[in-house]
Amino acid sequence: MLPCSRKRLNLPPIGFRKESTGSFTLGLGEDPLSLEKRLACTAGTRPSESHESASTIHPVCGGAGSRLVAGVMLNHPWTVETLIEGGALQASVSLARNDEEVVLIDSGYPRQEKQLLDALAQHGLTARSVTHVVNTHLHFDHSQNNHLFSRARIVCSRREFEWMTDLCDRLTSDSLTLEQIYKYYPELKSFEDDPKVVWAMVKVVQRFWSVERLGRREQFLWLEDWVSPDGMKAIHTPGHVPFHYSYSFETRAGAVLVAGDAMVTRGDADQNTMTFPPTRRAEYEETKKKLLGFEGTIVPGHDALFTLTALKHEEARRAEK
Numbered sequence: 001m002l003p004c005s006r007k008r009l010n011l012p013p014i015g016f017r018k019e020s021t022g023s024f025t026l027g028l029g030e031d032p033l034s035l036e037k038r039l040a041c042t043a044g045t046r047p048s049e050s051h052e053s054a055s056t057i058h059p060v061c062g063g064a065g066s067r068l069v070a071g072v073m074l075n076h077p078w079t080v081e082t083l084i085e086g087g088a089l090q091a092s093v094s095l096a097r098n099d100e101e102v103v104l105i106d107s108g109y110p111r112q113e114k115q116l117l118d119a120l121a122q123h124g125l126t127a128r129s130v131t132h133v134v135n136t137h138l139h140f141d142h143s144q145n146n147h148l149f150s151r152a153r154i155v156c157s158r159r160e161f162e163w164m165t166d167l168c169d170r171l172t173s174d175s176l177t178l179e180q181i182y183k184y185y186p187e188l189k190s191f192e193d194d195p196k197v198v199w200a201m202v203k204v205v206q207r208f209w210s211v212e213r214l215g216r217r218e219q220f221l222w223l224e225d226w227v228s229p230d231g232m233k234a235i236h237t238p239g240h241v242p243f244h245y246s247y248s249f250e251t252r253a254g255a256v257l258v259a260g261d262a263m264v265t266r267g268d269a270d271q272n273t274m275t276f277p278p279t280r281r282a283e284y285e286e287t288k289k290k291l292l293g294f295e296g297t298i299v300p301g302h303d304a305l306f307t308l309t310a311l312k313h314e315e316a317r318r319a320e321k
């Protein structure tokens with residue numbers, strides 16, 4: 001059970017069942033980086049090879065070849081499928097493919113190794129088939145199977161990597177104090193009257209987080225330096241954590257947005273999921289509201305995918321009852 005103070009403040013539960021979770025934030029504020037210019041790359045553009053290293057790792061991206069689909073020219077149109085459906089206890093893992101790339105968006109938490117590999121096998125793929133693992137952010141329920149994909153490039157925000165690894169270093173330190181935690185998650189100060197909640201969160205992070213499971217350092221391509229494949233776009237979606245990114249894909253059936261925890265659930269049921277609280281709740285709500293204007297299919301971080309049209313029908317049906 002969550003303490004009353006948590007309910008009163010309308011914050012989502014944190015951590016996994018029976019245990020609470022924790023994490024922290026530097027309070028770094030707005031992300032000044034505009035990805036729009038960089039992501040408006042032309043088809044076939046190859047990014048700098050400066051981050052290439054192990055020859056066994058898949059090449060980055062690029063190539064040519066366009067198809068005219070419903071009057072729109074799509075270079076390498078994507079298909080996006082759900083590998084693991086998001087729910088109260090697990091994060092969404094999505095598979096985006098085109099004729100050149102096999103991209104996994106997020107990788108789940110440690111106990112999902114088999115589930116993830118089985119889901120890939122059902123799509124005729126193995127871990128070696130995956131060319132990129134893209135992390136919306138690095139909370140342990142989204143990132144702790146990256147290491148299974150030893151040939152893939154791992155893409156995430158460098159600032160998110162620094163923020164999260166610094167946070168988790170502190171969480172696992174013997175000299176950890178509440179003040180250090182509040183530096184990362186200032187809104188957790190509301191629990192000063194019941195620090196047991198925060199310490200329970202710390203315990204869960206200590207149990208599930210491992211920096212090694214994020215993959216080898218030479219596999220990483222920082223989002224800030226990366227030119228994404230044609231038809232794929234990174235969108236800065238802060239609030240859940242400061243450097244959270246969601247990803248949109250152009251498919252033959254329209255656009256798909258893999259929102260990650262920028263939209264924990266499609267509606268107002270965030271509280272029913274075992275996720276981390278936002279570092280800044282107002283910013284999270286603002287981001288979520290913007291994403292709900294996305295024209296296409298949306299994959300939330302802890303909910304099944306949906307389209308706004310379907311959601312409107314659902315609401316209309318409920319209103320009729």
Ligand SMILES: [Zn+2]
Nearest residue numbers: 139261275276
């Ligand atoms: Zn998260």
